[in-house]
Amino acid sequence: MRPTxxxxxxxxxxxxxxxxxxxxxxxxxxxxxxxxxGRRAAHVMVVFVAIYYVLFRPSVRNRSRPYLSRRFPGRNAxxxxxxxxxxxxxxxxxxxxxxxxxILGPGQLTVRHSRREDLLERIREGHGxxxxxxxxxxxxxxxxxxxxxxxxxxxxxxxxxxxxxxHIFEHGGDDAAFRIIDPAGPLGGALEMLQVxxxxxxxxxxxxxxxxxxxxxxxxxxxxxxxxxxxTPYQLASATGAPVVVIFPYKSGPGNxxxxxxxxxxxxxxxxRAPEAYRPYAEAFIRALEGFVEERPYQFFNxxxxxxxxxxx
Amino acid sequence: MxxxxxxKKILVEDLNLEELTPGDIDENAPLFGEGxxxxxxxxxxxxxxxxKHFGIEIQNLDEGKAAFQSVxxxxxxIEGRLSNx
Numbered sequence: 144m145r146p147t148x149x150x151x152x153x154x155x156x157x158x159x160x161x162x163x164x165x166x167x168x169x170x171x172x173x174x175x176x177x178x179x180x181g182r183r184a185a186h187v188m189v190v191f192v193a194i195y196y197v198l199f200r201p202s203v204r205n206r207s208r209p210y211l212s213r214r215f216p217g218r219n220a221x222x223x224x225x226x227x228x229x230x231x232x233x234x235x236x237x238x239x240x241x242x243x244x245x246i247l248g249p250g251q252l253t254v255r256h257s258r259r260e261d262l263l264e265r266i267r268e269g270h271g272x273x274x275x276x277x278x279x280x281x282x283x284x285x286x287x288x289x290x291x292x293x294x295x296x297x298x299x300x301x302x303x304x305x306x307x308x309x310h311i312f313e314h315g316g317d318d319a320a321f322r323i324i325d326p327a328g329p330l331g332g333a334l335e336m337l338q339v340x341x342x343x344x345x346x347x348x349x350x351x352x353x354x355x356x357x358x359x360x361x362x363x364x365x366x367x368x369x370x371x372x373x374x375t376p377y378q379l380a381s382a383t384g385a386p387v388v389v390i391f392p393y394k395s396g397p398g399n400x401x402x403x404x405x406x407x408x409x410x411x412x413x414x415x416r417a418p419e420a421y422r423p424y425a426e427a428f429i430r431a432l433e434g435f436v437e438e439r440p441y442q443f444f445n446x447x448x449x450x451x452x453x454x455x456x
Numbered sequence: 457m458x459x460x461x462x463x464k465k466i467l468v469e470d471l472n473l474e475e476l477t478p479g480d481i482d483e484n485a486p487l488f489g490e491g492x493x494x495x496x497x498x499x500x501x502x503x504x505x506x507x508k509h510f511g512i513e514i515q516n517l518d519e520g521k522a523a524f525q526s527v528x529x530x531x532x533x534i535e536g537r538l539s540n541x
Contacts, residue, residue, distance in 0.1 A: 333500050337500065378497065379500060416471065416500075
């Protein structure tokens with residue numbers, strides 16, 4: 144019998160964490176600040192909190208260093224500190240905006256879609272739609288904004304046990320804009336994902352982070368080094384005929400977010416299960432991501448060493 | 457050839473289980489995890505295989521989970537669906 148690639152293997156491999164670096168009281172403090180003084184006041188607080196984290200919490204700097212050192216090679220120590228500060232402020236503001244949307248409701252923020260009709264057109268093809276995104280901007284806004292498609296949206300997402308960082312819908316007790324499929328569930332959520340596409344619905348998957356073991360990933364070049372990205376989205380596309388659309392949500396201004404439709408990827412049917420067959424499509428995604436980080440370097444929030452074969456916290 | 461035998465042959469060939477022969481597969485062993493050792497990637501392919509070779513689409517999640525318990529369970533599911541037209 145073959146070695147399995149199930150939960151145990153995943154736990155061993157998964158040394159990165161999606162859990163917030165903040166403690167429960169820190170989150171509650173910000174939630175209270177948003178309620179009492181509004182989103183802008185919380186943004187001001189983020190600026191000071193980011194200074195503390197960058198200067199006195201080296202572990203926070205270390206998390207962003209692998210990415211920043213590749214995006215900005217050859218920086219001196221001061222500029223490295225500045226880069227770390229910029230990305231910490233950006234993610235802080237995004238987290239505040241996300242909480243504000245959940246706590247204070249719609250109207251706090253606007254999300255612009257440049258190619259809504261494009262997405263609707265792909266859905267009308269009737270094979271479902273696979274949206275591949277990355278840890279860029281605020282993907283949860285993207286999910287919220289996909290309500291405009293008027294089609295059920297499911298997201299492949301593993302929720303860390305005990306994570307104190309709330310999703311938008313968890314603040315107000317509203318219905319989620321999307322259904323979550325847990326990759327740690329039976330058969331890695333494969334049946335649920337196929338079901339979603341079979342019903343002509345929308346499935347969203349993070350293209351920059353493997354949820355399963357190494358078998359579901361393929362090595363590609365990203366920012367001058369080798370990283371492993373999942374090929375599951377493209378395998379699902381091949382199995383179902385669903386088009387793949389690469390999207391990146393990003394903060395485009397104070398109170399404004401945009402959803403960039405970066406690329407449409409067509410995967411031929413019947414490619415089977417050999418990872419190499421999916422390399423061109425994983426490469427297409429990673430080139431789109433490189434374009435995104437070129438334009439918006441401080442909005443790629445991937446705080447683990449993608450370039451290390453054994454990812455580190 | 458019975459459905460179980462046909463399935464074993466298809467699994468070995470279509471999933472490239474190079475280290476196995478159809479005779480090595482225990483029809484009552486779990487397909488996933490301990491047992492045959494398939495994983496979520498194989499689940500996607502398995503659904504494609506069932507459609508390709510038997511013309512059957514797994515209708516819903518519960519059916520799929522039950523059918524994917526073992527080769528025997530999958531064969532029974534396929535036979536049931538075929539006999540119901």
